[in-house]
Amino acid sequence: MIFLRSLTFNICYLIWCAIFFTPCLVLMIFPQRFMLNAGHYWAQVIFWLLKVICGTTYEIRGQENIPKEGGFLLVSKHQSAWETIALMAFLDNPCFILKRELLIIPFFGWYLWKGGVVAINRKAGIKALRQMIKEAKEPLDNGRPVVIFPEGTRATPHQEPNYQTGIIALYSGLNVPVCPAAVNSGLFWGKDAFVKKPGNIVLEFLPVIPAGLNKKIFMKTMQDTIENASNRLMNEAEQGKGA
Numbered sequence: 123m124i125f126l127r128s129l130t131f132n133i134c135y136l137i138w139c140a141i142f143f144t145p146c147l148v149l150m151i152f153p154q155r156f157m158l159n160a161g162h163y164w165a166q167v168i169f170w171l172l173k174v175i176c177g178t179t180y181e182i183r184g185q186e187n188i189p190k191e192g193g194f195l196l197v198s199k200h201q202s203a204w205e206t207i208a209l210m211a212f213l214d215n216p217c218f219i220l221k222r223e224l225l226i227i228p229f230f231g232w233y234l235w236k237g238g239v240v241a242i243n244r245k246a247g248i249k250a251l252r253q254m255i256k257e258a259k260e261p262l263d264n265g266r267p268v269v270i271f272p273e274g275t276r277a278t279p280h281q282e283p284n285y286q287t288g289i290i291a292l293y294s295g296l297n298v299p300v301c302p303a304a305v306n307s308g309l310f311w312g313k314d315a316f317v318k319k320p321g322n323i324v325l326e327f328l329p330v331i332p333a334g335l336n337k338k339i340f341m342k343t344m345q346d347t348i349e350n351a352s353n354r355l356m357n358e359a360e361q362g363k364g365a
Contacts, residue, residue: 193262201308
């Protein structure tokens, strides 16, 4: 039954994207905000399809921890495509740091570009870090949150964390507060998984880490905060409390 529901969802997801993405081409000539608003609507329909077809609901916690004024870094655990969609839906005017290869994807990549992202060449090493810091300053100056997944790729639930040191350079170079975020999404929409499982996905925004901390203290504080909260959310779900 779960397989059939997942098949139905994936088909509906592709149909929805085809229906939605084509007319959105006209938004390429309008201001950026129009595309960002369209992305919010696109995400809400996906959440509805997940709930109705797969029995996968969601809960957003800790929204009071999101800074209300000024730019900040949103640093999130990454287990699934779900939180990418959710952060697009629940943050105001976010700017994502992502690999530049995503921009060549027809329609989707074009819309990412129009929405204003920082696209980097991950093979460029220190040059990519400099580019990332330089290009992230403009959205931050305009009060936009800049979103990054510090492990660089999606992790499986309870996998040993592998936080990249690039986040330290970004934190030091931008000198802005950091809002960590935890998820349990990998339990229900796993990395590269076809099957979408029923249950309650939780995205939790955590207390802000101030700018200006010692690099080692920042890294440890950020990782411990995200990992402890994500493990707590996963344990809740596995014990049936989050279902």
